[in-house]
Amino acid sequence: MQNFTDVDDKIINRAREEGDDPIKLAEHYIHEYFIDADALGINRADIHPRVSEHIPQIIAVIEGLIAKGYAYEVDGDVYFRVxxxxxxxxxxxxxxxxxxAGARVEIDERKEAPVDFALWKQAKPGEPYWGSPWGAGRPGWHIECSVMSTQYLGETFDIHGGGADLIFPHHExxxxxxxxxxxxxxxxxxMHNGFITVNSEKMSKSLGNFFILRDILARFPQDVVRYYLIATHYRSPLDFDDGKLEEARKALGRLKTTMLLAEEFLGGTEFRTTAVVEAELITRGMELQEKFIGAMDDDFNSAKALGYLFELSHQINAFIAGADYNRETDKAILGQAVEIFHNLGGVLGIFMDTKTVGQHRVDDVLSIILDMRDGARQDKNYALADSLRDFLNHHHIKVEDKANGSQVRYEKAPEIDEILxxxxxxxxxxxxxxxxERADRLREELKNAGVTLKDTKEGVRWKIVDT
RNA sequence: GGGCGGGUGGCGAAGAGGCUAACGCUGUGGUCUGCAAAAUCACCAUUCACCGGUUCGAAUCCGGUCCCGCCCUCCA
Known part of the structure; x- marks a missing residue:
């Protein structure tokens, strides 16, 4: 479960600034949060309770704490007696x-002890409030998490997560x-995760700066961001900057290349094979799988687990380099190994399909065709020029030659795959x-447009570099 | 001032008493290629902030020093 605190000072203040209703404002941020979380492939929790929907339960627990002598009321506020x-x-x-010794804030004299913290806060004018045995008010911070988590997960539960900055005082x-x-x-x-910073500036779930993630997602593919998050142990601090994300893109690209090479070798995306074959590669794959699982079992060491995935990637690439794609046993061996590889990557969720990301490149690529056609016409190589136009026309792209050059028109953007x-x-x-010369120039221009071409023994392969 | 965590190659990042200190990026050389790219093979930390100590043995444990981060508020 993942709970949302939709009633708190920051939200109330922010709502007042914007002249909005606090609960609605919180709703808005929750919605925005889900957009980013979904983009990163983060599964939704089974339950997402909110404070505003659990006020009666919270009041009941506070009453219980008072009855047991762990809390006391002062003028409509209730404090925990530390x-x-x-x-x-x-x-x-x-x-x-x-x-x-460390207290450095003025002390509220009404409290029995400076360290006592609020369970219930009397409503100030203009704040949202609910009725309670102590008058109109709202829950203090902290209490909502205890109440909601124990309500849904039981009085004792296994794992509680959160940022390391919440250890004190919140989790305490x-x-x-x-x-x-x-x-x-x-x-x-x-489980306390390390701080995430962006260009060394702290980011948190607090209102305001988690939208930085959206900026990053606008510039880097989701799976690259996800990879980057996973490539460091969760307890370690993590800093986003373009250089590091660029490095992550390359590293993940290496893993994805393995998938690509295997698909080509097997002639499809179906890896599963029925024949169980004895082979060195399979043995190594099973070993690495064991190690991968061991790393994940040991305090979610995703960074270590990734290391084993890279080793498996190497093994598979090397196998492909020396294999014969006309031999069925080689295909069977590779099929089994890649299945392991694919499954483990799936555990980390780093093999997202981001195929559509290159579609916006379509205009750049079309202009390359157009330039090539112009060049051909000037060389009076009309056969080439016409074949280019025929291709475009065939895809419902009109070519218009004007005095100052040619241009294309289309109603529906063509599939970039077909063009490439x-x-x-x-x-x-x-x-x-x-x-x-022509071949190299074409490759060069495509590269400038973000498309790389490679000649392999199975044929030409193109790849769009995401931006 | 107090509490907690951390300082590992050019960079990122695992390792928490004994296998060659993983893995990724970068770099260098070879194979492949018309040339590339990708892939592949090989190489790139006698040393883990510094100084002492414990131990047969320390990056890992203990003490001290120096840096860095977070927390010390009725802020989720």
Whole structure:
């Protein structure tokens, strides 16, 4: 489950600035969050509870805490009595003395102790509020997480996640509230992720700056961003900058090339083979799979797991380099190995299909054809010029020759795949006729347009470089 | 000031007492190619911020020093 705190000071203040309703504003941000999370291939949780929908349960828990002597009311506010919970500080490794020594904020004199924190806050004018035994008000921070998580997951649950900056006081307070209330351990394992920064500037779920992610997604493919996130252990800090993302793009490209090479070798995208074959490659693949699983089992060490995936990539590439694609056993061996490779990549979710990303390149590529045609016409190579126009016409692209040059018109953008297949074939022709200058120039221009061509023994392959 | 975490090759990043200190990027040389690209093969840290200590053995444990990050608020 993943809960949303849709009632808190920041949201209320922001709503006031924008003259909006706080709950609606929170709704808006939740919606925006999902757009980015979906783009990164993050699965939705089964449950997404919100504070505003759990006020009665929260009030009930606060009443329970007061009844047990763990909390007290002062003028419509309710505070947690920290000294009544001796284990306070066990998560963050702090003692009450440390905290009193470090107190650097003016103390609210109404509280019994400076470290006591709010469970319920009396409503100020203009704030959203709900009725309670202590008057109109709203939940303090912290309490909503304890209440909602234990409601859906039970009084003790296995894993609680969150940013390392939340260890104190948020998670510490959650433990105090929940364990004081239930008398049972709250959480078995805490997973605290390191800070994410962008150009060394801190990013958090707080309102305001998580949209930076959207800027990054606008410039880099989703799977590259996802790869980059996974290539570092979750507890380590992570900094986004273009250079590092560029490096991630290349690294992931290496993995994807393996998939591509295998598809070509097998002549399709269906990897599964029925024949079980004994082979060195399979043995290595199974070993690496074991190691991969071991790494993931050991505190989600995705960085280490990726290392094994690269090793498997090497093994597969090397096998392909020395294999014969007319031999069925080679295909069977490769099929099994690639299936392992594909499955493990699927665990990390890094083999997203981003095929459509290159479509916007279509105009650049069309202008290359047009330039080539103009050149051919000037050389009076009308056979070539006309064949180019025929191709375009065939795809419902009109060519108009005007005094100051030619231009294309189309109603529906043609599939870039078809155009590139055509150009690849065209270049093959040039090569067969030993017109290397033409062939090289075409390759060069395509490269400038973000399309790389490669000659392989199976034929020409093109690839769009994502931007 | 106090608490927590961290400093590993040109860069990114695993490793947490004993296999050649993973893996990726970059770089160098060879194979392949008309030339490329991709792929492939080989090479690139006697050393893990610094100084001591424990141990047969330390990047990993202990003490100290120097840097860096986060937290210390009724901010989710």
């Amino acid at each position: 000294k009544s919970f001796p284990e306070y500080g066990k998560l963050s490794g702090r003692s009450l003395d440390d905290m009193l 307070n959650e433990i105090a509230q929940a364990e004081a209330y239930t008398g049972k351990p709250f959480v078995n394992y805490w 297949n055509f150009l690849s074939a065209l270049r093959q022709n040039f090569k067969v006729n030993k017109e290397y």
